[in-house]
C-alpha cells in the first residue's frame with residue numbers, strides 16, 4: 001500500500017470500485033448513459049481538490065494563519081474512509097435544470113442506531129450535494145443553514161438517491177432543496193431545505 005498509485009496520482013473517487021453494490025452500479029451506468037448527450041455531467045471527486053476554485057478560495061478567503069503543519073494534511077471528509085466503509089457516492093449535474101443527483105451508498109462505519117445510518121452522516125452527504133448545487137450556480141459558497149426532516153431511517157450499506165435543486169437566488173443567498181429516496185422511488189427518507197451564502201470578497205474567513 002505504501003507504493004499505491006494513490007500516493008502518486010489523485011484517484012477520482014466518483015468512479016466504481018469493488019465495494020459498490022449492484023444497485024449503485026446500475027444507477028451509475030444509467031446516469032453515465034444520460035451523460036452521452038451532455039445534458040448531464042458526472043462530477044469527479046478527489047481527496048484533495050486543487051482546482052482553480054480552490055486556489056481562488058485560498059487566495060481570497062483563507063488567512064495564512066490557518067495553514068500550518070497539521071492543516072496541510074487536510075483532505076475531504078467524505079473521501080477519508082477506505083473503499084466501502086464510509087461514503088461511496090457519485091454526483092451528476094444538470095446545469096440547465098440547476099440540479100444534482102447524488103447516488104449514495106453509506107458504509108458500515110456510518111452507523112448510528114444499529115443497522116441504520118447516523119443522522120450526521122446523512123446530513124453530511126446532504127450538505128455535500130446541496131453545497132455542490134449552490135457552488136455550481138454561485139461559485140464559492142458556504143452553508144449557512146440546513147433544515148433536515150428525517151422521515152424514515154436509511155438502512156446501513158443500502159443505496160439511495162439524493163435529488164438536489166436550486167430553488168431561488170437572492171443576491172448572495174442561494175436556496176437549495178433536496179430529498180432522499182430509495183432506489184425504487186417508493187420510500188422518501190428525508191426532505192431538506194438549505195441556505196448557502198456566496199462569500200463576500202471583501203471579508204476573509206476568521
Ligand SMILES: CCCCCCCC/C=C\CCCCCCCC(=O)SCCNC(=O)CCNC(=O)[C@H](O)C(C)(C)COP(=O)(O)OP(=O)(O)OC[C@H]1O[C@@H](n2cnc3c(N)ncnc32)[C@H](O)[C@@H]1OP(=O)(O)O
Nearest residue numbers: 049053054057127128131140141142143144145197199200
Ligand atoms: C465550500 C467551498 C469552497 C470552495 C472549494 C470548492 C471545491 C471543493 C470540493 C468539494 C467541496 C465540497 C465540500 C462540501 C462542504 C459543504 C459546505 C459546508 O459545509 S461549509 C461549512 C459549514 N458552514 C460554515 O462554517 C459557515 C459559517 N458561517 C459563516 O462563515 C457566515 O455566517 C457566512 C459566510 C455563511 C455568511 O456570513 P457573511 O458575513 O458573508 O454574510 P452575512 O452578512 O452574515 O449574511 C448574508 C445574508 O444571508 C443571511 N443569512 C446568513 N446566515 C443565515 C442563516 N443561517 N439563516 C438565514 N439567513 C442567513 C443574512 O441575514 C444576510 O441577509 P441580508 O443580506 O441581510 O438579507
